[in-house]
Every structure is written in C-alpha cells, then in structure tokens.
Amino acid sequence: xxxERVGVYVCHCGSNIASxxxxxxxxxxxxxxxxxxxxxxxxDYKFMCSSLGQELIQxxxxxxxxxxxxxAACSPHLHEKTFRTAxxxxxxxxxxxxxxxxxxxxxxxxxDKELATNKAKAMIAGGVxxxxxHQPLEPLHVPINPATLVVGGGIAGIQAALEIADSGFPVYLxxxxxxxxxxxxxxxxxxxxxxxxxxILTPKMVDAGAHPNITxxxxxxxxxxxxxxxxxxxxxxxxARYVREDVCTGCGICIxxxxxxxxxxxxxAGLGYRKAVYRPxxxxxxxxxxxxxxxxxxxxxxxxxxxxxxxxxQPNSIDFEQKDQFIQIQVGNIxxxxxxxLFDPRRIPQYGYGxxxxxxxxxxxxRLCNAAGPTNGDIVLRDGVTKPKSVGIIHCVGxxxxxxxxxxxxxxxxxxxxxxxxxxERTGADVYNFYIDMRTAYKDYDEFYQKVLEExxxxxxxxxxxxxxxxxxxxxxxxxxxxVEDTFxxxxxxxxxxxxxxxxxxxxxxxxxxxxxxxxxxxxxxGWFIEKHPKLDPVATMTEGIYVAGCAxxxxxxxxxxxxxxxxxxxxxxxxxxxxxxLEPIRASVIEEKCSGCRICNDMCPFNAIIFHEDRMVxxxxxxxxxxxxxxxxxxxxxxxxxxxxxxEQIMAQIEGLLMFNVxxxxxxxxxxx
Amino acid sequence: xxxxxxxxxxxxxxxxxxxYRAADLAGMSRxxxxxxxxxxxxxxxxxxxxxxxxxxxxxxxxxxxxTGCHPGECHYLEQNYKALRRYLLLRxxxxxxxxxxxxxxxxxxxxxxxxxxxQELTKAVEEIRALGPLSWHNVVAADGDRPLELQHxxxxxx
Numbered sequence: 059x060x061x062e063r064v065g066v067y068v069c070h071c072g073s074n075i076a077s078x079x080x081x082x083x084x085x086x087x088x089x090x091x092x093x094x095x096x097x098x099x100x101x102d103y104k105f106m107c108s109s110l111g112q113e114l115i116q117x118x119x120x121x122x123x124x125x126x127x128x129x130a131a132c133s134p135h136l137h138e139k140t141f142r143t144a145x146x147x148x149x150x151x152x153x154x155x156x157x158x159x160x161x162x163x164x165x166x167x168x169x170d171k172e173l174a175t176n177k178a179k180a181m182i183a184g185g186v187x188x189x190x191x192h193q194p195l196e197p198l199h200v201p202i203n204p205a206t207l208v209v210g211g212g213i214a215g216i217q218a219a220l221e222i223a224d225s226g227f228p229v230y231l232x233x234x235x236x237x238x239x240x241x242x243x244x245x246x247x248x249x250x251x252x253x254x255x256x257x258i259l260t261p262k263m264v265d266a267g268a269h270p271n272i273t274x275x276x277x278x279x280x281x282x283x284x285x286x287x288x289x290x291x292x293x294x295x296x297x298a299r300y301v302r303e304d305v306c307t308g309c310g311i312c313i314x315x316x317x318x319x320x321x322x323x324x325x326x327a328g329l330g331y332r333k334a335v336y337r338p339x340x341x342x343x344x345x346x347x348x349x350x351x352x353x354x355x356x357x358x359x360x361x362x363x364x365x366x367x368x369x370x371x372q373p374n375s376i377d378f379e380q381k382d383q384f385i386q387i388q389v390g391n392i393x394x395x396x397x398x399x400l401f402d403p404r405r406i407p408q409y410g411y412g413x414x415x416x417x418x419x420x421x422x423x424x425r426l427c428n429a430a431g432p433t434n435g436d437i438v439l440r441d442g443v444t445k446p447k448s449v450g451i452i453h454c455v456g457x458x459x460x461x462x463x464x465x466x467x468x469x470x471x472x473x474x475x476x477x478x479x480x481x482x483e484r485t486g487a488d489v490y491n492f493y494i495d496m497r498t499a500y501k502d503y504d505e506f507y508q509k510v511l512e513e514x515x516x517x518x519x520x521x522x523x524x525x526x527x528x529x530x531x532x533x534x535x536x537x538x539x540x541x542v543e544d545t546f547x548x549x550x551x552x553x554x555x556x557x558x559x560x561x562x563x564x565x566x567x568x569x570x571x572x573x574x575x576x577x578x579x580x581x582x583x584x585g586w587f588i589e590k591h592p593k594l595d596p597v598a599t600m601t602e603g604i605y606v607a608g609c610a611x612x613x614x615x616x617x618x619x620x621x622x623x624x625x626x627x628x629x630x631x632x633x634x635x636x637x638x639x640x641l642e643p644i645r646a647s648v649i650e651e652k653c654s655g656c657r658i659c660n661d662m663c664p665f666n667a668i669i670f671h672e673d674r675m676v677x678x679x680x681x682x683x684x685x686x687x688x689x690x691x692x693x694x695x696x697x698x699x700x701x702x703x704x705x706x707e708q709i710m711a712q713i714e715g716l717l718m719f720n721v722x723x724x725x726x727x728x729x730x731x732x
Numbered sequence: 733x734x735x736x737x738x739x740x741x742x743x744x745x746x747x748x749x750x751x752y753r754a755a756d757l758a759g760m761s762r763x764x765x766x767x768x769x770x771x772x773x774x775x776x777x778x779x780x781x782x783x784x785x786x787x788x789x790x791x792x793x794x795x796x797x798x799t800g801c802h803p804g805e806c807h808y809l810e811q812n813y814k815a816l817r818r819y820l821l822l823r824x825x826x827x828x829x830x831x832x833x834x835x836x837x838x839x840x841x842x843x844x845x846x847x848x849x850x851q852e853l854t855k856a857v858e859e860i861r862a863l864g865p866l867s868w869h870n871v872v873a874a875d876g877d878r879p880l881e882l883q884h885x886x887x888x889x890x
Contacts, residue, residue: 162759173767664809687808688779716770717792721739
C-alpha cells in the first residue's frame, strides 16, 4: 500500500481523446482499482489544460493533500510545463507531476475503442506506479557569463560580434588568419547590387577592430573548450606574429623593406605576391603585419633583419623571439562562424584546372577583377597582358554531382552571372555560361539574371564534359575548347574560348569535424554543423550555449550569412539578459558507498562530466556538465549511479504498471503493492 | 468460429528527443498502429538498461522495442551507439536463455519519422505476434531459478 496520495486527471481534450477512449470509465476505474497504489482522487475533465482544469488540480492538491499528480492528456512536450506550474502554484513540487500521453499515443493512433481504453488504463497505471517514486527536485540555476566568444572573423562573425558589442557586452573575436574579413574581403563585387565588397565590408571590419567591447584575437586558434553553457573556459593559442602589437603603428615600412617576395596562395589565390613580412591586404584589421617564418630569410638563415633595422618605432616592433601564447578566456556563449573551403577543381581533371593555364577558379577570378588585386582589376589571361575575347563560365563545379557533392552550393549561379556581367562590361568578350539549372531565388536575383540575359551573354544548358586545348577543327587552335551537350538542342557542341572560369562548390572546412568535436556539437557526414532545428531553430545547436552562423552551417550567400550572424547574436543576447539559466534537474549522481571504482562508466560520458578520484577510488559526476542522458546509470554494474527523474526504480515501477493487464484488459499481474 | 488471434503485449522504450517525438508526430498525423505497444520515455536510448527489457519480459511482455535517434544524430552525441551495443548483447543473452532474440527489436526513428515509426511498430507487432506468447514455463523451471535449456543440455551431455 503506497503512502503517497495520488490524484489522477484524465483529459477529454474536447473530443480528441474522449471520442476514442472512454475517459469517464477510465477515471472511475483509476479511483477504484488503483486505490492500493495511492490514488485518492481521479477525475475527468473536458480541457485539463484550461485554467479551470488546472484549478481543479490545484484545489485537489490543497483539499485532498495530494502528494503526487498524474495527468493523462497530451504529450508532455506540449503541456508538461503547464501542469508542473499548476502543481507548483498549489505548493506541490513541480517534479512530482507525471504526464501520460493518451492523446498522441492512444486516441490519435488507435481506432478500437475498447482496446484503446484498456491501453489508456495501463498507461495510467504505469504513470501512477512511476510517480510514487518521483523525488521533489529543484531546477539547476547556472549564472551566465555576459562575455561571448565568436569563432571566425568573416562577415558572419563580424556581424555577430558587432551586434553583441553594440548592445554593451564583451566579445572575443577569434580569427585564424592575420586579419578579419574572411572570404568576402577577397571578392570584387557582390551580387545582385554589384556593390564593391570592400566598400561595404571594410567599414565593418574597422568598427569591429576599434570597438571597445570587442577583443580581437587574430592569428589565433581555439585550442580547448571546457565548461558548459554560461560558463565556458576557452583556451586560445595566439600564434607568434613576431611583431609587437603594443608598439607597432602599422606604418608598413617593414613590408616595403622586406627583400623576400612570396607567391600569395591564400589571399591572392596564387595570382599575386606578398612579402615575407606581410598583411594580407592594405585594409587588414588589425593593421599589424605577420612574419611568415617559412619564407623569412632571418628564420631560414639567421641573417637579414631588414624589417627590424628599418622599423621606426621605439622600442622596435619586430621581435624575432616571440612565442605562441595561450590565453584563457571565460565566456557564457559561443558563436561558431568558421566559414567554408572552396572545392578544389583539380579533383575534376577533365576541366584542366592546374594543367591548362587559362582555367581559373571563381576565387582567382574574384582577385583578377578586383581593383585592389594583382592585375589592378584588369581581366587578363594567365600571361598577365592578353585580354580574353571569349570566356566560358562553368557552373556546378563540384556541386550537384554525385561524384563530389550532391548538394547545390546555392551561390554559384548568381556568382557566375555576376562574372558574366563583369567580363562583358570590362572586356566586351563573348561570354558563355554552362549551367544545369538556373537557380536565382531570393530578392532581386532573377531580375539580375534577366539583365545579364539582355546584355547578350550566351547560356548553354548542359554539364560540361571536358575542357581541352586539343584542337580538332579550324578556329580551335590556341583556344580552350569546351565540350558540352547542349540539352536544349540535344547536340554535342565544341565551344572555343580564351578563358574558362570554374564556379567551384562551397565545401565544409577541412577540419570541420575536429572543430565540431572540440565544441561538442554535431556535424553532418559532409561536415556542415548541424543546427538544432533546420527550420525553427536555425542558429542554435543541440549543445546549449553554442550557436552557428554563416557557411559553417551550410552554403549560403552574403545576405543570409549576415542574417544568421545577427540571429545568433540575438539568441546570445537573450541568454545574457536572462543572467541565469534554469536547467532541467535531470542529472546523474554517484552513491559513493556503492561505487566499486571499476571505472566502467568513465568512458561512457561524451561531456567529460565523469571524474575519477584516484585517491579514493571512486567516481564522481559533475552535475553542471552532466546532460542527463543516463548512459552511465545504465552502465553501472553496482547500481551506484542514479539518475534523477529517470531512476531505475521509476522505470521499473512504470514497467510493472504498464503490464498490469494485457491488450484485452485481463488482469495479468497483481500490482506490487496489492 | 475462427480462433481468437493472439495479441502480444509489447513495451517500447523511446528517447526523449527523436523517437518519443516521432511517436508524438505519428499521433499528430493520425498514423495508426496496433494498441499492443505501451511506450516508456527515457532521455536517451543510452539510458536503456538491458535489465529493463528483462524486467518487461519477466513481467508479462511478449516483446520489447528499443528506439532511438539515428546513428550520428544522437542528442547526446553518441549514446545511441552504446544502446546498439547493449541491444546486441541483450539479444545474445536472450538466445542463451532460450528466448527468441527477435522479441527484442531496435528501431531508429528521427523526430520527423512519425509515419515510419508507426509502420515499424506495426511490423514489429505482427512479427512478435507470429512468435506467439512468451512462455517462461518452457524456458525456466517451476522454481524460477534454473533455465530449462541448461537442464536439457546437461541431460544430453550425460
């Protein structure tokens, strides 16, 4: 005989439940047959979740001195909070309330009224048996550190950092390159408005660099992340620049005097040169240069020091002895905006990239037509002088292709149209676009397509088979010939051009998996970070306190990237304003006396919540790190680990209750307390 | 008159994040499955202690269904893999007891797969129905301690 006083409440949900389950019968049955299990009152009501329904429960708690409540209604995901709050209002600990889902799991999925009613009764018996083992619990309150870490200084990260910093909260912006700006800083124009990318980006970069609330950590990488939502401790490796940021004025004399020229594979995409002491581009933020030790004469041969000799600052800004620094920062929330890698078109050898000189990647072309780029904006062939008379632009290179990436990179159609327009405008060349489908969704994009069509750009629908320099027909000599099936006319065509641009796919960062693991978030098999919900929670992740923005989550254009950066910032700001976060008190804990120190549980936890005390040979669980999955509880061979709200006693009791009678409703087992 | 069809009793364990939500979705989309299944919510399939299954089978269930997030989609990163390991061990243990391992089944279902979960549950009910009632009397001696299978093996050996 249970000592608890249980109230059972069966909801009609209008006719949603009552049309299949005989709710009146269930309530009468519960009061009579479950009396031994502690049921002292059982009622049915039209809408339990209405204020009148809730008052019914609250009044009973007070009048009948209920110590436990079972509500048989809809899914707990819908109304558990409602009924817990009602219990709380009546002075009963909210965690002493259990919900039984007789709508989603009975009336909506079953048709036989008798069998459905039997099942509802069994489920209520399970709920009653379980609820007597519930413990009063208090939610865990964790304070939220108002500082935020933003990883990645591309446009997504910059936007997020600025939004948070402008609201008055501190931000650490970590960027692995010497400057913030990301891919956008390399672009010439942005579609569909043809704004100059630098003109709209650099003011934001300067804002971020000068913002009193933003601590810029460029040429830095996150090494380690410890802690949990509200209280992360992040270790950042600040790589040695060999330039003292505290004294350098960014005058650039060291760069001027450096005698070593290096092909810039990074920012200039291999088209231009930089020095061994360099900043990627003149408007770099921060303005301090970096010494590239692999190419610096001093680091290679111990001689030169031209930069140091000519540095005008006092004390000298060049410090060859600088070492990597490890900085620990405390933050409450983290936004990951680590961006994308460009697909390497060498993987498609038939397109000739890397073999045929005048095949360019989209990023190379961006640099080529950028006024600040290696050719000062002249669109020329690899020889640096010849203007192309005809240009072929190939879409979907590495996207929408089962051999490489199934997905659509989303931006390439618009990017290719932009290229077509720029080539046409600046060289007057014939332009051919080779596409599979033209995808120009979103604001003003299709209008741009129409405009490019009117400009006389040729469009050929079909996937390019090959780009070759082997001429077969007159007129093809010295040209790159694009072999393609024009699917509109159903014929093979060979189109000779001077220049080919490959619109390469956006890919997840090569180290995306590693990064995801470091931050404890999920990553798709491809390598895109997985958001909490693809539609309704696009910037949060399954890990509390960690948000994603920009291309790290999937390929997207600049407007969507900026929107996500701002959205992630808004989510973080909401969290910061709360100051404190209440977490469900579903946690595992170790009963030390029972722990044999076998350490079986130690490897079970992906959140590193389990600590083993070597001295006492016992395991302990850090409740702040524990997420409550219960895997260690199930693993413990000595039953030394208990999990609140999902204890073994609760589940065992629920099993017994559920098996009180069979499908036909015949009693198959005497109840435990009977 | 046709003989009454055997109605198996099945306990299903669901994870809070995927399969329980799939069950919710099955309800919301009014997908139908037989009322032979009674579900229990766990936070994660990783919480699935094989003892729960044994307890259910011992207490009158004819089958047990374990459900969780698809591999790689676990809310707790990787705990469903641990559930998978325990499930495989559990099936082996059951076999040693002389119980058809098919009485315990594993279904991965994401929160979006309400209809699929309903189909899988229906299939599971039919297949467990085909196995017939779980009869401990054929497996365990009357005192409930010794598995009969072992006794039988001893006889053969002798």
